[in-house]
Amino acid sequence: MEFRPILSAMLRNKTAPLLIAAQVALTLAIVCNALYIIRDRLATASRPSGADEANVSEIRFYPHRAISDVRGMQLRDIESIRAVPGVVAAAWTNQVPLGRSGWSVGPVVVSPDQQTSPVTNAGQYFTPESIIDTFGLTLVDGRDFQPGDYIESDPAQDRNQASVVIVTRTMAERLWPGEASVLGKPVYLGGPDNPPVEVIGVVDRLQTPWANLGEAAEYSLILPVRYLDPFTRYSVRTEPGRHEQVMAEVEKVLLANSSDRVLLGRRTLAEARDQRYAGERMMAGLLIAVTVFLLLITASGIVGMASLWVNQRRKQIGVRRAIGARRADILRYFLLENLMITTAGIAAGIALAVGLNNFLVSTMDLPRLPVFYLGVTTVAMWVLGLLAVLGPAWRAAAVPPAIATRTA
Known part of the structure; x- marks a missing residue:
């Protein structure tokens, strides 16, 4: 034809x-x-967030009157949460992966002479406990925080800065390309005018609350800070298959601990993922x-x-x-x-x-x-x-x- x-x-x-x-x-x-x-x-x-999403939940409270002893409240709450059967780990955290709101810092530079950085904005996690245990993160280099690393910061009185930091693998590779290890490296959070903090650990993954497009979603860092904020967010990791039962009990004991606050809500990170995407x-x-x-x-x-x-x-x-x-x-x-x-x-x-x-x-x-x-x-x-x-x-x-x- x-x-x-x-x-x-x-x-x-x-x-x-x-x-x-x-x-x-x-x-x-x-x-x-x-x-x-x-x-x-x-x-x-x-994209994986790095956390054990199915078994990690956040529970949030807001004070309806002044809290006189924020530190004492946080310590009592954590002790009560950990006493609940089925709780694997718990921590006060200022934000969670995929949560869509939280803290950030930028630029992040590695030299006092550096004015610009490929990491212009990074998710900034605060915690007075181990986020690695609580979120179920994978530590690929270095160590977790030790008791002597933690500091306290009261937003009404001071702006204390931690001296050590844990970063994600993606962020480390972006800041120090080609380096076999970044442990001991100084990093300047917010620009070269701020005091340096030392990298002591690297986690495989930890997404930001906003889950940005591209590799910026992995630009996260963890600081050992007890932030004395009356707004309360606890992250809780439970045994697999017991989420609803355990978190219902956690909610009950936290409400019993204090009548000065109201429950804003609780959800798993899997539910946060559904909402984010x-x-x-x-x-x-x-x-x-x-x-x-x-x-x-x-x-x-x-x-x-x-x-x-x-x-x-x-x-x-x-x-x-x-x-x-x-x-x-x-x-x-x-x-x-x-x-x-x-x-x-x-x-x-x-x-x-x-x-x-x-x-x-x-x-x-x-x-x-x-x-x-x-x-x-x-x-x-x-x-x-x-x-x-x-x-x-x-x-x-x-x-x-x-x-x-x-x-x-």
Whole structure:
């Protein structure tokens, strides 16, 4: 089967092929970028936080009148929490991973002469206990805090600064690229004008409360600070499978400890993840629906147009059958015709997809579209086009030669 006769026939009636090619181009451009955004959003939403999310909960209280002894309240609360059966570890913390609100510090520099830093903002965790034990983090280098490392800071009276810090692996690699170990390195939190603190440990992962896009989500540090704030947030790790029972008891004993505060709420880190990434999942769902809808519309358009061509050329098909064309020849004709139209649409669609991706890169901070997605979408459009035209082409091949002897 030669391309020239098919192309000549299409050029005599350009409207229908052009419409199909345009539909294929638009579908490819949108579907290709939609699939990439879906993958990017779902991959972002599934990033591990570093914590034992299913078994770690936060419980928060707010004072409705002044707390006279904040330190004593924190110590009593922690002792009461740890006495609850099923509690593995507990700590006062100023924030939790994926919590969507918290403390940050920046820039983080490694030299008194350094004015700029690749880490412009880092999540800043405070605790007077072991966050590593409480969150279930993995310590990959160095040590956890020891009793002599902890300091107290009263926001109403002072701004005491810890002398040691634990950082994440990603943050260490960003600040000291190529270093085998960063233990003992000085780091300046908030710029070179502040006193340095010494890195004594590195954890594998600890996401920020905001779970930023890219590697910035792993820019976190831990300081051994008892922050004397009457607003109270405790992080509690429970035995697997006992979360609801244990946390209900923890809530009960904490409310019994003091009547000067109200419960703001409690949730697991898994629930915090669901809340943090609700928007990403909703966007992915909408894009999946749009992708399926576009593919169905494109397929139905090809089927409808091919069926129309078959009806318009029934006499032509019958004549060809009468002079010796086989069913396979007729079938091949329509399939090749569709392949040519689809290929033209794919060529235009690839250019349109790249242009759309450039726009999304500049507006949504997405990485460049990998060639793999263009290849997959191209194959999908070819297969979709061939499957969509197969039914009408099969009906065309079944037209009997006798049709050629009939009058219009």
